[in-house]
Amino acid sequence: xxxxxxxxxxxxxxxxxxxxxxxxxxxxxxxxxxxxxxxxxxxxxxxxxxxxxxxxxxxxxxxxxxxxxxxxxxxxxxxxxxxxxxxxxxxxxxxxxxxxxxxxxxxxxxxxxxxxxxxxxxxxxxxxxxxxxxxxxxxxxxxxxxxxxxxxxxxxxxxxxxxxxxxxxxxxxxxxxxxxxxxxxxxxxxxxxxxxxxxxxxxxxxxxxxxxxxxxxxxxxxxxxxxxxxxxxxxxxxxxxxxxxxxxxxxxxxxxxxxxxxxxxxxxx
Numbered sequence: 001x002x003x004x005x006x007x008x009x010x011x012x013x014x015x016x017x018x019x020x021x022x023x024x025x026x027x028x029x030x031x032x033x034x035x036x037x038x039x040x041x042x043x044x045x046x047x048x049x050x051x052x053x054x055x056x057x058x059x060x061x062x063x064x065x066x067x068x069x070x071x072x073x074x075x076x077x078x079x080x081x082x083x084x085x086x087x088x089x090x091x092x093x094x095x096x097x098x099x100x101x102x103x104x105x106x107x108x109x110x111x112x113x114x115x116x117x118x119x120x121x122x123x124x125x126x127x128x129x130x131x132x133x134x135x136x137x138x139x140x141x142x143x144x145x146x147x148x149x150x151x152x153x154x155x156x157x158x159x160x161x162x163x164x165x166x167x168x169x170x171x172x173x174x175x176x177x178x179x180x181x182x183x184x185x186x187x188x189x190x191x192x193x194x195x196x197x198x199x200x201x202x203x204x205x206x207x208x209x210x211x212x213x214x215x216x217x218x219x220x221x222x223x224x225x226x227x228x229x230x231x232x233x234x235x236x237x238x239x240x241x242x243x244x245x246x247x248x249x250x251x252x253x254x255x256x257x258x259x260x261x262x263x264x265x266x267x268x269x
Contacts, residue, residue, distance in 0.1 A: 058092070058129075058131070059127065059268050060092035061089060061092065061093065061095050061125050061127060061264070062125060062126040063087070063124075063125050064123075064126060065123075065124045066087065066121070066122070066123045066124070067122045068087070068122075069085070069119070069120050070083035070117055070118070070119045070120075072103070072115070072116070072117045073116055073117075074103070074105075074113075074114070074115035075105075076113060077105065077107065077108040077113040078104060078105040078106065078114055079102075079115060079243050080103050080116075081101065081102040081103075081238040082101035082117075082238035083100075083117050083119075084100045084101070085097075085098070085099050085119060085121050086099075086100075093265055094263065094264070095264040095265075096261065096262070096263050096264075097165070097261070097263075097264075098261045099119040099163075099212070099214040099260045099261075100233060100234035100235065100238065100259035101117040101216055101234050101238065102239045103115035103117055103217060104218055104229065104231075104239075104243040104244060105156060105158075105219050105220040106227065106229075107154060107155075107156075107221075107222075107223035107224065107225060107226040108220070108223070109222070109223070109224045112155075112219065112222050113219065113220045114217065114218065115217065115218050116217035118213075118215045119212075119214040119215060119260070122209065122212075123209070123210040123212075124209055124210075125209075126205075126206070126208070127139070127204075127205050127266055128205055134205075135204065137203055137204075137267060137269050138200050138203075138266065138268075139174075139200065139202075140197075140198045140199070140200040140264070140266070141165065141167060141177060141197055141198065141199055141200075141263070142177070142196065142198040142199070142263050143165055143177045143179055143196050143197055143261065143262045144193070144195040144196075144257075144260075144261050145192060145194045145233070145259075145260050145261075146257050147216075147233035147234075148189070148190070148232040148233075148250050148258075149182060149183070149184040149189065149192065149231055149232075150244065150250075151185050151187060152186070152220065152228065152229050154221070155222075155223055155226065156185075156218070156221070156227070157184060157185035157186075157218070157219055157220075157229055158183065158184055158216075158217065158218040158229045159181060159217045159218075160181050160182050160183075160215075160216050160231055160233060161181045161215035161217070162179065162181045163178065163179045163213070164176070164212070165177050165178075165210065165211070165212040165262045166210070167208060168210075168211070169203070169207070175201045177196045177197055178196070179260075180194075184229075189250070191253070203266075212260075212262055214260040216233055217231060218230055227245040228243055228245070230244055232250075232258065233258050233259050234255070234258050234259055235257075235259075
């Protein structure tokens, strides 16, 4: 009798196991995915590591009032192109100030020729902290001048003036950079790629002021022969190919970075 009951119990257990095995895949397919544990449920070591890996408090620029001028002056047989002053903000913590232009001066049988462009920029901006606990930031500035100078043996010369920038606060300068000028005369040519910085200072949140200047010029003596002298500090198509010699030694030069460019960056300190 006991053997009979054991046999029935084994059959019942086997039936239940087969039912569970048949229904389990369907139950699992219908079960919603488990959400990730909330931060409060994480182990303390894991939560501490995640907090340590968070980015630092955000620091950003906000552009305010601006005054930017480029003034071209030229005589007959001379040309000016470009004359752009661009201010861009590719990221919240980055500002780029670019001055670009081209001048040429060719021979004239009755008079000398000349052309120049003078650039001037003043820009107000604010440095803002997203976290009130942050007291200081690091402001970094760097500058570069890239371009070409062409002279002429019949009396042509070209110059790039000093590129200078100054950042101040409340009427006082806090950081400045300057790149010396260059010139060519006669049958001389010069490719320029100058850079200054980076230079960094510690600053609080607040209102700031940037002043930037730059200049280029070309001149040619009175002559019935020769080719144009040129100062080229702008990307294509600022320089018309007809303004210079067909035998230009800088043919094919990459010009996308030409000009006087200043970069400001700010980050938590």
